[in-house]
Amino acid sequence: MIAVVIPAHNEAHDLRACLEAIQQSIQLLHRSHDREVRVLVVLDNCSDDSLKIAKDMGVEYIECNFSCVGKTRDLGVRHMIDLGATWISCTDADSSVEPQWLLQQLKHQPTDAICGVVQIDNWHQLSAETQQQYLKHYQDSMDHRHIHGANLSFSATAYLQAGGFKALSCHEDVNLVEQMQALNLKIVWSNLVRVTTSSRLDARAPEGFAHFLQQLETPP
Template identity: 35%
Template sequence: MAVVVPVRDEEVLLPRCLTALTAAIGTLRAVPEPDRPRVIVLLVFDRCTDRSARVAADWTDFRHHEIDAGAAGVARRDGIRHTLEPLLPERTAAAASAARIWIATTDADSAVPPNWLVTQLALARNGAELVLGTVRPDDDLAAHELLRWEALHTIGEGHPHIHGANLGVRADRYLAAGEFAPVDRDEDVLLVAALRRLGVTEARTALIPVLTSGRRVGRAPAGFAGYLRDHVDIEAKNGIMIR
């Protein structure tokens, strides 16, 4: 299992992210040998100007990679390539090897649940090639705003949402779909569209909700902060009340 996390100036929220990832990896210890997968976590520091890398240094088991792109799509794509390259040394065996690798992505401002990896592993071993999870804003979103968000956001099995902060995909299908597009917005939506054109087997689950930042100003132009501005705030301005 390869976990890739883009990081851009997240020194405040990054400890929450890495602590949660550590707990999710710990849950995998309940998987008996030899079925327990090896987990590689790569933090991709993308044009960071704060102390994010220094903060992450306390998590010595996690790998670091630095780029200067300023784009989440580039960070996810480059991070996955950097992780897969030593795992797929021979092109002739790449497809077979990639079928045994699961890629999971989240964000540095998010906290995955303890069952995040073990649930994706179970779904993958039952035939899923793509897993789409849900997200929930944290306390940066006021209580009345959270109620409004919940009214606009369907949560449940078979949900319609796509979040780069809670996505898993089998590596061979990911490569066949053309990888994450090197863009600064909607890289997750574009990847899922390409995967669906391939006819992948997907699981849209609410079993692994990821807590993410409820802030209005985010690092990606059209990330979750933009979603909150475009939906929760607009509904509030239009006078829609949630009772």
């Protein structure tokens, strides 16, 4: 079973679009592969309509009050492993996966983990200078070395071997991949596995992707 795990903290604005994109990816996968896919939203300390959206969309969900993305991701991943998931695909509630997101993950098998790329949904609220700095920094290519919780997938075995997501408020994704590298697990760095993510500057996690954009937008 493939599990898609999405942490959400007050993500009502983007959650529906996120789940719709995942459903499209599942539908495309099912045209050529008979694989069970289950989607789980992990609602962390939500006070908006995120729960209602998850219910309306008919996806599985669990609730917690961690206010910690590392603990939230780990709860969701371990929950799905306990239910029989052998491959876990992580994304974020403010992101939309490409239609071939799951299909490309299967094409990269066998591997222990896949680090995909992200692209910005729009640049309208960001300056031309920020866009230039971002594009100069970002490697949208095979064998890149970017790590995004919004586009990270792995086998259940590799996840457990590496000790899972740590209880970190940010960089839990980087920590997990570093643990996998220390174990010499096989990691594919692919720009064929793609996700479009929000250009918002109001960060949910300190030092996360929104914080990175904010630093580019307002340099010291």
